[in-house]
Amino acid sequence: xxxxxxxxxxxxxxxxxxxxxxxxxxLALAAEKTVYGLNEYAxxxxxxxxxxxxxxxxxxxxxxxxxDIKRFKRNGESWVRFYLAIDDAHEHPIERPLARVSKIKRxxxxxxxxxxxxxxxxxxxxxxxxxxxxxxxxxxxxxxxSAFQYPLLIGSEALKHFDALVxxxxxYAAGKPxxxxxxxxxx
Numbered sequence: 001x002x003x004x005x006x007x008x009x010x011x012x013x014x015x016x017x018x019x020x021x022x023x024x025x026x027l028a029l030a031a032e033k034t035v036y037g038l039n040e041y042a043x044x045x046x047x048x049x050x051x052x053x054x055x056x057x058x059x060x061x062x063x064x065x066x067x068d069i070k071r072f073k074r075n076g077e078s079w080v081r082f083y084l085a086i087d088d089a090h091e092h093p094i095e096r097p098l099a100r101v102s103k104i105k106r107x108x109x110x111x112x113x114x115x116x117x118x119x120x121x122x123x124x125x126x127x128x129x130x131x132x133x134x135x136x137x138x139x140x141x142x143x144x145x146s147a148f149q150y151p152l153l154i155g156s157e158a159l160k161h162f163d164a165l166v167x168x169x170x171x172y173a174a175g176k177p178x179x180x181x182x183x184x185x186x187x
Contacts, residue, residue: 033163034132037170042152043177045128045135047094050177051086051151053131055166059155061102061124062138065145069123071098080123085146096125102141129158132174136161 042053044064067085071078078098084090103119122141129138131154138158145151159166167173 033165034134035165035167035170035173036131036159036162037173038166038168039150039171040131040154040174041172041176042154043130043179044152045130045179046096047084047127049084049086049090052149053152053154054148054150055154055159055164057156057159057166059153060157061104061155062140062158063122063143063145063153063155064127064140065148065151066142067144067146068093069142071123080125080142082142084151085144086151096127099124099126099139104141104143129154130177130179131162133178134162134174135179 036055038055040053040055041050043050065085066082069080069082071080073079074095079095080098081093081095083093101121102124104122106118106120122143124139124141126137127140129136129140136158138154138161140152140158145153
């Protein structure tokens with residue numbers, strides 16, 4: 001019997017794939033990861049909001065739908081103020097320290113012939129995000145995603161923090177977010 005139960009089960013269903021005594025470390029690593037679907041519920045713990053997210057392994061960064069994004073200084077530090085561009089219920093401004101400014105490659109349809117810039121600059125903030133039972137701090141860039149179905153896009157860099165495997169045939173595989181925060185444990 002294999003050292004790992006998942007490898008044992010795979011050897012039963014795919015006997016030609018395994019050679020006796022050969023251990024495939026990549027499958028063992030896969031067994032330690034969490035399987036998420038193409039779409040998942042995500043709780044933005046810092047903002048006390050739950051949204052549907054699209055998990056996109058083809059995108060490098062995570063993006064949150066925001067509007068009226070303004071950078072400002074507070075005590076000599078760079079901050080950003082924005083409103084969520086999700087629905088009319090989010091009319092209060094959110095302020096967060098600016099982590100950095102990212103350069104996002106523009107798509108062919110987004111490039112103006114008179115403007116030779118191939119990149120757009122977006123402010124990036126750190127955000128605590130819960131998917132399933134995993135709470136991670138990830139970087140998200142702020143941009144207006146109101147034309148898209150999902151207000152939060154989680155790219156490959158953030159997915160690494162979640163030790164995620166994405167199965168595009170699944171949706172909401174992790175269920176509703178159920179992370180325990182410091183505030184909840186203090187009650």
